[in-house]
Amino acid sequence: MKSFYLTDPGKVRSHNEDSLTILRNENGDYLLAVADGMGGHSAGEVASSIAINHLSKMFNANFLNLEKVQAVNWLRDTVIEINDLIFDYVDKHPESKGMGTTLVVALVTKDYVLFGNIGDSSGFVIKNKKLRKVTYDHTLVNLLLRAGEISEEEAKEHPKKNVLMKALGANNPIDIDIFDCDMDIESILLCSDGLTSMLDTEQIERVLLEEEKIEDKVIKLIKKSNNRGGTDNISIAYLDFKESGE
Numbered sequence: 001m002k003s004f005y006l007t008d009p010g011k012v013r014s015h016n017e018d019s020l021t022i023l024r025n026e027n028g029d030y031l032l033a034v035a036d037g038m039g040g041h042s043a044g045e046v047a048s049s050i051a052i053n054h055l056s057k058m059f060n061a062n063f064l065n066l067e068k069v070q071a072v073n074w075l076r077d078t079v080i081e082i083n084d085l086i087f088d089y090v091d092k093h094p095e096s097k098g099m100g101t102t103l104v105v106a107l108v109t110k111d112y113v114l115f116g117n118i119g120d121s122s123g124f125v126i127k128n129k130k131l132r133k134v135t136y137d138h139t140l141v142n143l144l145l146r147a148g149e150i151s152e153e154e155a156k157e158h159p160k161k162n163v164l165m166k167a168l169g170a171n172n173p174i175d176i177d178i179f180d181c182d183m184d185i186e187s188i189l190l191c192s193d194g195l196t197s198m199l200d201t202e203q204i205e206r207v208l209l210e211e212e213k214i215e216d217k218v219i220k221l222i223k224k225s226n227n228r229g230g231t232d233n234i235s236i237a238y239l240d241f242k243e244s245g246e
Contacts, residue, residue: 001030001239001240001241001243002214002239002240002243003022003024003030003032003214003237003238003239003240004022004214004215004218004237004238005020005021005022005032005218005235005236005237005238006218006219006222006235006236007019007020007233007234007235007236008194008222008225008226008230008233008234008235009233010194010225010226010230010231010232010233010234011226011229011230011231012229012230012231012232013232013233015042015045016045016233017036017037017038017039017044017045017048017233018034018035018036018037018045018048018192018194018233018234018235019034019035019037019045019048019049019051019052019053019101019235020033020034020035020052020190020235020236020237021033021052021055021056021237022237022239023056023059023060025059025060025063025064026064027064027065027109027110028109028110029063029064029107029108029109029110030106030107030108030109030239031055031056031059031063031105031106031107032105032106032108032188032190032237032239033051033052033055033056033103033104033105033106033190033237034102034103034104034121034190034191034192034235034236034237035047035048035049035051035052035101035102035103035104035121035168036048036101036102036119036120036121036192036193036194036233036235037049037099037100037101038099038100038101038102038164038167039096039098039099039100039169043095043096043098043099044099044100044101046089046096046099047086047089047099047100047101047168047169048101050082050085050086050089050101051082051086051101051103051168054078054081054082054085055078055082055103055105058074058078058081062074063107066109067111068111068112068114068180071107071109071112071114072114072178075105075107075114075116075176075178076175076176076178079103079116079118079168079174079175079176080173080174082103082168083168083169083171083172083173083174086099086100086101086168086169087169087172090169099169100167100168100169100170101119101167101168101169102117102118102119102120102121102164102167102168102192102193103116103117103118103119103121103168103176104116104117104118104119104121104122104123104135104190104191105117105123105176105190106123106181106188106190106237106239108188108239112180112181112183113180113181113182113183113185113188114178114179114180114181115134115135115178115179115181116176116177116178116179117135117136117138117176117177118138118166118167118168118174118176118177119137119138119164119166119167119168120137120138120139120142120162120164120193121135121190121191121192121193121235122135122137122190122191122193122195122196123135123179123188123189123190124188124189124190124191124201124204125181125182125185125186125187125188125189126185126186126187126189126205126208126209127182127184127185127186129186129209130205131189131201131202131204131205131208133201134179134181135177135179136177138164138165138166138167138177139161139162139163139164139165140160140161140163140164140165141155141158141160141161141163142155143165144158162193185241186240186241186242187208187238187239187240187241187242188238188239189204189208189236189237189238190236190237190238191234191235191236191237192232192233192234192235193232194225194230194231194232194233194234194235195221195222195225195234195235195236197231197232198224198225198228198229198230198231198234199221199224199225199228203224204221207220207221207224208221208238213243214238214240214243217238218236218238221234221236222234222236
């Protein structure tokens with residue numbers, strides 16, 4: 001397996017509110033995570049950093065030899081702790097009121113692959129040379145789409161397409177959606193909506209299926225997003241099961 005992650009502020013934003021990581025423990029288990037902060041005045045990057053730092057700390061401290069059910073509980077508990085930390089920060093720093101973050105996570109072990117998400121950062125897999133979305137966006141538009149009130153075409157241009165229904169720091173109590181993923185996959189892609197708002201699934205898929213190093217694929221996706229406007233921070237965490245290197 002080989003992994004790579006990268007973040008870019010994009011072409012419009014003055015600073016980057018995304019945080020991300022890829023970690024591997026002594027058992028060869030992987031944690032991939034992307035968080036897209038919101039709130040302005042540097043508060044968004046504080047929220048996303050709290051999420052990634054706490055998740056990383058807990059993965060290094062106690063994610064070892066966990067069975068699938070234990071891993072699900074570990075992820076739920078860790079996310080609740082992150083939410084509490086963000087609310088505690090806001091209590092101590094009233095000027096950061098309104099800050100929050102999305103979070104998308106993948107846990108990869110020899111026995112299972114789990115995805116989790118809150119908000120509109122996305123998790124994908126490539127299976128049989130096809131890019132498939134695993135996670136569900138917690139947005140107003142997705143809610144309307146699922147209810148049949150708008151079409152997919154209307155969803156793409158909806159004036160409220162960025163309105164989140166769920167985020168860390170915005171909802172209390174919080175619960176993360178968890179997806180048990182097929183292990184017969186070629187790769188995993190996590191990203192903030194800075195990628196998916198600029199490129200559609202087919203465009204992302206074409207780049208990921210190219211015969212290039214994973215670093216070059218990730219860099220190319222970010223360049224393409226910026227060429228199309230780069231209206232938001234762009235963050236990508238990628239794990240390739242087939243490529244050797246780690």
